Amino acid sequence: MSQASCDTFNQTLCEFLAAAVTPFHAVQAMASMLQEAGFQRLQEARNWQLAAGGKYYLTRNDSSLVAFVVGSEAGPGQGMRMVGAHTDSPCLMVKPQPEKVRQGYYQLGVEVYGGVLLNPWFDRDLSLAGRVSYADSSGVMQTALVNFQRPIAFIPSLAIHLDREVNQHRSVNPQTDILPILTQLQSDDKPDFRSLLAGQLRSEHTGIDVDRVLDYELSFYDTQVAAPVGLNGEFIASARLDNLLSCFTGLQALLAADGSQSSLLICNDHEEVGSLSTAGAQGPLLRSVLRRIAGGDEASYAALTDSSMMISADNAHGIHPNFADRHDDNHGPKLNAGPVIKINANQRYATNSETAGLYRLLAAVEDVPVQAFVVRTDMACGSTIGPITAGGTGIRTLDIGVPTFGMHSIRELAGSRDAWDLSRVLRRFYNHSGPLFAVAD
Known part of the structure; x- marks a missing residue:
C-alpha cells in the first residue's frame, strides 16, 4: 500500500x-x-x-x-x-413551526431523524443546513441549499449539581431536553425563523430573489470538522x-x-x-x-x-x-x-x-x-x-x-x-x- x-x-x-x-x-x-x-x-x-x-x-x-x-x-x-x-x-431536524421562547432564550423545536445517540449532542458547537423552498417576487416557487457554517446553536447539559444521578441514570427526553439555544431575546422580540432563513439565503446566494420562505428540510450538525486522530494518525474522527x-x-x-x-x-x-x-x-x-x-x-x-x-x-x-x-x-x-x-x-x-x-x-x-x-x-x-x-x-x-x-x-x-x-x-x-x-x- x-x-x-x-x-x-x-x-x-x-x-x-x-x-x-x-x-x-x-x-x-x-x-x-x-x-x-x-x-x-x-x-x-x-x-x-x-x-x-x-x-x-x-x-x-x-x-x-x-x-x-x-x-x-x-x-x-x-x-x-x-x-x-x-x-x-441520524441527526436533529427542525420542526415546521419551531420557535420556542423559554426564560428569554430563543430555541428551536427539533425532531429526531433516525436512530440518534442523543447524549453526544449536548455541549457541541452546532450549525444548521439543508434545503429551502421559497417564493420569488413573481410568486414562483424555487429551491436552494443553505448552510450557516458558523456555530449558531448549542444544547447545554444540565449541571451535575442539579442532577446528582446523571452518571448513573441519564435519559434524554427528545421532546423537552434537546432544544438548541440560538440566542437571548429582549422582552418585546418576536422570533421568526422563516425570516432568519430568508436572510441567510440572500447572504449565501448573490442576487437571489427571495420574497418569502415556504418550507424547508433542515438539520443541525457539529461544526467540528473531520480530522485524523491518534498518536500516529491511526484514526479518522468525524x-x-x-x-x-x-x-x-x-x-x-x-x-x-x-x-x-x-x-x-x-x-x-x-x-x-x-x-x-x-x-x-x-x-x-x-x-x-x-x-x-x-x-x-x-x-x-x-x-x-x-x-x-x-x-x-x-x-x-x-x-x-x-x-x-x-x-x-x-x-x-x-x-x-x-x-x-x-x-x-x-x-x-x-x-x-x-x-x-x-x-x-x-x-x-x-x-x-x-x-x-x-x-x-x-x-x-x-x-x-x-x-x-x-x-x-x-x-x-x-x-x-x-x-x-x-x-x-x-x-x-x-x-x-x-x-x-x-x-x-x-x-x-x-x-x-x-x-x-x-x-x-
Missing part, C-alpha cells in the same frame, strides 16, 4: 465530509466531482442517448445520486458492477462517517476505474428511516435506471440483472475495547484490519457465499485483509440497503463495511487505512473483466 496515496485519499475524504453536512450537500459535492471527471448529467424526464464508453449521472430529490459508466469493452448485458451506499445520517465514508469510497473507486466494464454507483437517501421514499432504496430509482440502461427491453433487463452484482457498502461495528462482550468471540472486527463482510442468516444482510467469495478473491489480488462480522446470536441485528436492493431487483448482493466506533453518534471513529483499502477493492471490482460468476451449463 502506498502511504502517500492513502494520506491523499484521507485528506480528500475529510474535505468531502466537511462539505457534505446534509444529504443535499453530499450529493452536490459528489456531482461536482463527477462533472470534473467528465460525467454527463442526465434528466429523468428526458430521453437518454447512451453510448459505449459514456459516463453519466443523475440525481433525485437533490439527495440521492446514481452515476454509471457504459463499458467500452463490455456493455450492460454482460453485467453491471454496482456499489451502493446511503447519503443520510460526523456522518456512517455512511458518507462509503459514498466517498465508492465514488473514488468509480472515478479511478478504467471504464472498460459497465459500472454503477448509487447513493440513496433515507436509509436510516427505512428507505421507503422516492429517493430511498425501497423506491423505484435503481430499477428505473437499470431498465433505461437496458433500453426498456425486458429480456435485456433480465440479462443485465442476472449477470450483475451489487456491493452494499455501509459501516460495520468495530469491536470496542471497553465493551468487547457485545461481540461474538470470533467476529470482532478491528479498526485498520480491513473491510468487514457482514453476514446474517436471517437476511438482515444480503451476503451469500458466492458474493463473499468473489470479494475475498478481489481483496487477495489487492493484498487487502478481510474481516467478517456476525452479530451475537442473542442480540438483534441492524440492516442496510443490501437486502432491500437484492429483494427489489433480484441482483446478487454483498454487504460490506469499514469498521467504526460510535456509530450514530455526532462524532464517529474509523481507521485511517480501511476506507482506502475498500476503495482499492471496489476499483478492482469495477475493472473485473469476464463474468462475475461461473455460468451454469
Whole structure:
C-alpha cells in the first residue's frame, strides 16, 4: 500500500465530509466531482442517448445520486458492477413551526431523524443546513441549499449539581431536553425563523430573489470538522462517517476505474428511516435506471440483472475495547484490519457465499485483509440497503463495511487505512473483466 496515496485519499475524504453536512450537500459535492471527471448529467424526464464508453449521472430529490459508466469493452448485458451506499445520517431536524421562547432564550423545536445517540449532542458547537423552498417576487416557487457554517446553536447539559444521578441514570427526553439555544431575546422580540432563513439565503446566494420562505428540510450538525486522530494518525474522527465514508469510497473507486466494464454507483437517501421514499432504496430509482440502461427491453433487463452484482457498502461495528462482550468471540472486527463482510442468516444482510467469495478473491489480488462480522446470536441485528436492493431487483448482493466506533453518534471513529483499502477493492471490482460468476451449463 502506498502511504502517500492513502494520506491523499484521507485528506480528500475529510474535505468531502466537511462539505457534505446534509444529504443535499453530499450529493452536490459528489456531482461536482463527477462533472470534473467528465460525467454527463442526465434528466429523468428526458430521453437518454447512451453510448459505449459514456459516463453519466443523475440525481433525485437533490439527495440521492446514481452515476454509471457504459463499458467500452463490455456493455450492460454482460453485467453491471454496482456499489451502493446511503447519503443520510441520524441527526436533529427542525420542526415546521419551531420557535420556542423559554426564560428569554430563543430555541428551536427539533425532531429526531433516525436512530440518534442523543447524549453526544449536548455541549457541541452546532450549525444548521439543508434545503429551502421559497417564493420569488413573481410568486414562483424555487429551491436552494443553505448552510450557516458558523456555530449558531448549542444544547447545554444540565449541571451535575442539579442532577446528582446523571452518571448513573441519564435519559434524554427528545421532546423537552434537546432544544438548541440560538440566542437571548429582549422582552418585546418576536422570533421568526422563516425570516432568519430568508436572510441567510440572500447572504449565501448573490442576487437571489427571495420574497418569502415556504418550507424547508433542515438539520443541525457539529461544526467540528473531520480530522485524523491518534498518536500516529491511526484514526479518522468525524460526523456522518456512517455512511458518507462509503459514498466517498465508492465514488473514488468509480472515478479511478478504467471504464472498460459497465459500472454503477448509487447513493440513496433515507436509509436510516427505512428507505421507503422516492429517493430511498425501497423506491423505484435503481430499477428505473437499470431498465433505461437496458433500453426498456425486458429480456435485456433480465440479462443485465442476472449477470450483475451489487456491493452494499455501509459501516460495520468495530469491536470496542471497553465493551468487547457485545461481540461474538470470533467476529470482532478491528479498526485498520480491513473491510468487514457482514453476514446474517436471517437476511438482515444480503451476503451469500458466492458474493463473499468473489470479494475475498478481489481483496487477495489487492493484498487487502478481510474481516467478517456476525452479530451475537442473542442480540438483534441492524440492516442496510443490501437486502432491500437484492429483494427489489433480484441482483446478487454483498454487504460490506469499514469498521467504526460510535456509530450514530455526532462524532464517529474509523481507521485511517480501511476506507482506502475498500476503495482499492471496489476499483478492482469495477475493472473485473469476464463474468462475475461461473455460468451454469
